[in-house]
Amino acid sequence: MLIDRPEKESYTCREVLNKVLLGDALTVLRKLPEESVDMVFMDPPYFLQLPPKELRRWTVRTVVEGVNDDWDQFGSFEEYDEFIKNILLAIRRVMKPNATLWVIATYHSIFRIGKIMQDLGYWILNDVHWVKTNPMPNWLGVRFTNATETLIWAVKDKKAKKYTFNKEFAKEFGIGKIGANVWVLPICSGRERLKGEDGKKLHSTQKPVELLRRVILTSTQEGDTILDPVAGVGTTGYVAQALNRNFIMIEINPKYVKGIEKRFEEPLKLKAISSKDKKKVAEYVTVEE
Amino acid sequence: MLIDRPEKESYTCREVLNKVLLGDALTVLRKLPEESVDMVFMDPPYFLQLPPKELRRWTVRTVVEGVNDDWDQFGSFEEYDEFIKNILLAIRRVMKPNATLWVIATYHSIFRIGKIMQDLGYWILNDVHWVKTNPMPNWLGVRFTNATETLIWAVKDKKAKKYTFNKEFAKEFGIGKIGANVWVLPICSGRERLKGEDGKKLHSTQKPVELLRRVILTSTQEGDTILDPVAGVGTTGYVAQALNRNFIMIEINPKYVKGIEKRFEEPLKLKAISSKDKKKVAEYVTVEE
């Protein structure tokens, strides 16, 4: 069975391998054996601005002179930080000593996440920048078009050395010929995008298969175990399976889990990025004369 | 006089306009009038935490002149955070209500800086990614080649609305045709790179003129006042002057200040990026068929 709802106190690796565990990330993570996974990919919820009324004031406010009282968003920042910190701690426990962790987010939250990671002892190896060829057309002329998401790639500890890095793939994916930390690829759309029964997109931030293909190929070996504690519609496991890696996915929303189940009925056949798509990418990033 | 050593308790804007103030950033910032500058560009120490040993090129046996300057040394993350927080607070005081702030750093510290900015109430407008066409390669192939630096662009407060954003320039500089938050340009080298009397680079991390040109053209108007509290060899003011903006620069190191003085003897004549360079950039980011 692909789907499982963990009831026991703790699980062996074998019991949860290649399963989607229905439940809260933190609760389920704590049931997994320690030092058991080779790589973790996390796509945490984005930080959403709540209406000011629901927010508390930030206690550190008193540090600053001459500041008006509208610093209300910090109450929710604190809650967000707490959530991130706890899940990063729980992840750290299940990572093998030389496992690596990927986290993806936008500027709304990536800075908070990165600092928390460093404070917990994670050692950042790279930031990788996903440049979207077809970002949301949010051009109001008041900001730069936000065409990027940032991935942080890290090890548990500064001392971790023998992590997996397949540089041939890194060179293939990064722009230029030097394996740079910049990936240019389109967002998930078209047939790849999962739809609900209402015909609308099932998940608001479904990650493209190609993104996970790159993550997995550069940082794991065949047979490795990949964990995604906030699986959403399960792109991580879906691509992992196609690349002969094992996966453990955790997702709390039954709607998404149902989506994963349906998705897995038709296993992914991976093909390299089409030359047509490559051409599009090339056109996109080319600077005009 | 271009150079000035502030002795008084406080200064009017007129007294410090288009001057390099020799002194500690925090001390001098507190002497400036509040709400007096339109834009701030800050290039703080990145706290690279480079290993104490030297890195030697294998083929030519030469040593990489890393960033081992005293100004990049901090005892701990906490110490670094305190430094950043205090300077960000002092900057906030002198910013006009609709002024904007740019901060640049690499993955070593940009996440910490971004979180501290958010915690202090700064409202992030964008992250802008500088993709370097000619970075140091990662020789051992154990990571992605770190080819980027990240700029955070922010206003003092979420409520600030009427900040300057020249969208024509944003469209010109960003890759694609959408004004994306990605700038591709080479690092500062060759004749542009200031040399000391020993023939070696005067500053380990001099920023390219083209980077500042983009920052200034997108986020200020002619006649605006631009502050750089950690001026180094003064690229910010040098480009500001060429673009008919006013500047206030602060720098504590007399060696760098002397470098600025000499640099200003020959005012910058700005030329647009050449079509040859544009072509190179295009080649660099183009994806192969």
Next chain:
DNA sequence: CTGCCGGATGAATCACAAC
């Protein structure tokens, strides 16, 4: 003046084994 070639170098958290 131009073109070719060798040398130098860049914000780098870059390895590993032996003592």
Next chain:
DNA sequence: GGTTGTGATTCATCCGGCA
């Protein structure tokens, strides 16, 4: 644990020397 010596292996770009 720290220190030191050996060795495996990157690329775009600029500059100066020389043909």
